[in-house]
Amino acid sequence: MNVKSKEAIAAVTEDGRLVDIGEEEKVKNYLSFADEAGREIYWHSTSHIMAQAVKRLFPEAKLAIGPAIEEGFYYDFDIPRPLTDEDLEEIEKEMRKIIQEDLPFRRKEVSKEEAQKIFAERGETYKVEILEEIEESKVTLYEQGEFLDLCRGPHVPSTGYIKAFKLLSVSGAYWRGREDNPMLQRIYGISFDSEEKLQEFLKRREEAKRRDHRRLGRELDLFSLHEEGPGFPFFHPRGMVVINALLDLWRREHLKRGYQEVKTPMILERALWEQSGHWEHYRDNMYFTKIDDRDFAIKPMNCPGGILIFKSQLHSYRELPLRWAELGLVHRHELSGVLHGLMRVRCFTQDDAHIFMEPHQVKQEIIGVIELADYFYRLFDFTYEVELSTRPENSMGSDEMWDLATRSLEEALRELEVDYRVNPGEGAFYGPKIDFHLRDCLGRRWQCGTIQLDFAMPEKFDLYYIGEDGNRHRPVMLHRTVLGSIERFLGILIEQFAGAFPLWLAPVQVVILPIAERHIDYAREIKDVIFSEEIRVEINDENATLGAKIRKAEVEKVPYLAIIGDREMENRTLSIRKRKKGDIGSFTLDELLKNLKREIEEKVVD
RNA sequence: GCCGGUGUGGCUCAAUGGUAGAGCAGCGCAUUCGUAAUGCGCAGGUUAGCGGUUCGAGUCCGCUCGCCGGCUCCA
Structure with missing residues (x-):
């Protein structure tokens, strides 16, 4: 103007x-x-x-x-x-x-x-x-x-x-x-x-309230929360289907990118946490327990476990970078007032990974993680915001270390031309970080992916590898998540799609609706064939009208309905109804399977 | 943790301090139905918990817990 x-x-x-x-x-x-x-x-x-x-x-x-x-x-x-x-x-x-x-x-x-x-x-x-x-x-x-x-x-x-x-x-x-x-x-x-x-x-x-994951989670029978476990979510069969479909892809993509998977215990001795610095810097958020008179802590992070694996063998520079991914269940004592559905909980599964590498590999590895995060976020059409968090007050390590780490993160962001905001003093106690934030249905931002560069932990644990020169060298460690917490990511997914998941994630992909009792046997035959093709199919053979069955399936946000009556039995076809779109016409079973498989394979988001 | 709000069957919500009720979901029976709700019936609640005031508390008061919206903190 x-x-x-x-x-x-x-x-x-x-x-x-x-x-x-x-x-x-x-x-x-x-x-x-x-x-x-x-x-x-x-x-x-x-x-x-x-x-x-x-x-x-x-x-x-x-x-x-x-x-x-x-x-x-x-x-x-x-x-x-x-x-x-x-x-x-x-x-x-x-x-x-x-x-x-x-x-x-x-x-x-x-x-x-x-x-x-x-x-x-x-x-x-x-x-x-x-x-x-x-x-x-x-x-x-x-x-x-x-x-x-x-x-x-x-x-x-x-x-x-x-x-x-x-x-x-x-x-x-x-x-x-x-x-x-x-x-x-x-x-x-x-x-x-x-x-x-x-x-x-x-x-x-x-x-937006109708997209709230807490409401949809209950309505779609994905998960529940109970007074008996504030901040400790319960996942139902349907919720686990979504999570497992997501994790299948997660595993494939990590394998492709040279990651190996590890798993470390949830309870480890207190002395380990003292050594890692968690006791000093993170104690208030940790749960403790005693076993046979020894003090233990429930892990709030996965890194010390990964470090113990690293230390269990001598490593050559030829192995580096070592990319160890871990779906680690961590517990953190969060203040009661901050709990929020699946977004903010007291136990969650991090899609963690620790990368041990030589100093010259740092930038390339950071770039690799940024690209992986971008792959997953794009898959769901998420828009995300990136923040670079620098050294906090209560932290460990030298200024030089922090400068170097922060610069590496910045360089990677600049090289990929990523827009980002600087968040002074918001880094982890062991290193600076790049965070990826996604938004919920009300526009609230939640941190999901994170890339944390760490020169301190390798020092504390005296990690080393044997270099080309035959001498010991200190590896650089990178902690990262892509989805962040599986729980939080599911919450965001639910809100993004208002519960109507893309076909490949939908807990139930197809529901078969026989019109009358005489169609049930045939419907079961069809169901068995679809099931054998590894498609999640159910049959609604309850004693209800077609309209009522359709309504129920629509409310449950089932992507495809296959209706079977006299006509379909005669022509050996299926009348297909697509979620939110309605009747899309008749298909043979082969055609349907072909279309479903393509949509699943391509992970179509509509 | 802090400030405020809130808590009644699985869910959504009623009930001037005076016998806790409805719809949906569930179960049973009838109906056998063509693209978003067939009909009838049955069952389901120590009103979050504990204590107090009162002849009498879902309702008033106190404490505890959970939940909601923020603050602070974080994946």
């Missing part, structure tokens, strides 16, 4: 700064709600309106921060009383008034000291605290009516610009995200430039 239209809410200057309408000089273009930056301004402005409403209703409330987020905005308040849903309605009502009043957002530039004085007078202790950390001598304030906030801006010209909004939820949030700080009340909301868009958003959110 180069011309200032009536939808314009802010502007971008030629040197790339975002400014208010009215402040603009040398404008490159104007922003509206249609622009990402415009939406952010719109949402941020709505958060100011919400804060104003809260201050009107709760004059004692103290303001913390109120940014725009990916979808919407929030504002944190320190209010003595917990807010209820009724309070939210009152706040919404007040916001409507403020929007009606069409108060202009006024920008003011003041000195930092002056700002501190203003906020101190108003009792806004959090704002004063924020000001203490601002280095610039000048700060900007935004004022609409009686409301004043410390803010960089820009904002929409006036409160009347906000056309439709809704407050979505209240929840607790630590001041500055630190556990030891007081807990504030955070109100989440969203706004749009039309009521229709708001309604569409709310509808989309409602529909």
Whole structure:
């Protein structure tokens, strides 16, 4: 938008700064709600309106921060009383008034000291605290009516610009995200430039709930969760079919890429975990037990086990890189409040692998893992986000080691031209990592694949191989997952497909529906043939109408239904119904089998 | 772990402090049916658990546990 239209809410200057309408000089273009930056301004402005409403209703409330987020905005308040849903309605009502009043957002530039004085007078202790950390001598304030906030801006010209909004939820949030700080009340909301868009958003959110893996997992009889094992999921026969179909492919692809499979015990002596550094850095997340008076730990990671295998033999440089994959069941004591269906659990199966290699092989191996992860994610049309996490505070190893490891990861990402974000201080305690994040049906991001480079563990365990020169050399170790946790990945898969898995993953691929009792024998014959072709087939011979059987199969999201009545028996054919599409016509058994096999082989995603 | 909410048959939900009920699913019987729900019947609950208030608690209060939405933390 180069011309200032009536939808314009802010502007971008030629040197790339975002400014208010009215402040603009040398404008490159104007922003509206249609622009990402415009939406952010719109949402941020709505958060100011919400804060104003809260201050009107709760004059004692103290303001913390109120940014725009990916979808919407929030504002944190320190209010003595917990807010209820009724309070939210009152706040919404007040916001409507403020929007009606069409108060202009006024920008003011003041000195930092002056700002501190203003906020101190108003009792806004959090704002004063924020000001203490601002280095610039000048700060900007935004004022609409009686409301004043410390803010960089820009904002929409006036409160009347906000056309439709809704407050979505209240929840607790630590001041500055630190556990030891007081807990504030955070109100989440969203706004749009039309009521229709708001309604569409709310509808989309409602529909997303129907894709929730926790709901579908129960409805499709894939898994269950029980009070008796919080965070420890139970997989049912149908869930295991999906997992095993996935793992079949996983094994084939790993074999193809030169991996070998290993398996290490779930319980290992505490001394091992002390040596690996887990005792020092990861103890709070571990479970412990005692056997014959010796202390053991339930493994939270698979690496020490893999290391013991490595150390069980002398290795030559000719063997490297050694790629050892392990579907390892790990247990981690996660805080009770973070458990979430299959996405966040206390025991999960990592599709782990440890690669032991020579230093010069590092980049190539990282590239290999990135490509493998990409293969799996593309298979399901997942879009994913990549993050590079650097050295955390509580970590082991030297700075040089960390620099080298971090650089290697960066180089591999650059070589493959992968877009990524840097996450400072978020690496593992033994090395930096590249993480792959997938999104669930509500847009929440979950880490799945990870590539962690580790120079520390080989040191701790004195790992070595014999080089070409006949001397001992230290291998570099790489920890990685591709799917991440099988549990989490299944959760994402369920939500991605809303339970309607591609044929190759579907727990039941074909259901045969005999129309009347006299068709059952023939239907069983057909079933046996399909079954012998390793296709997961069931027969619904219960005493119900065809319509009812079809409905049941559709609800269960079975990809193909084969209907058998008098006509089919006579012509030796099957009437085929495709999930969500309906009747697709008559096929001979051979034709059906050929089509099914092709669809399975090609792993068709529709 | 923290903040808030919440917990009634397998599932979805009813029940002014006064006898716990419905639909779906399940089971039985009848029906033998042509592309998303055939009919009738039966069974199923110490209202998450423990304690308290009360003549009387699913309902009010307290504690514990689970779950939901966030925060923090992570695959």
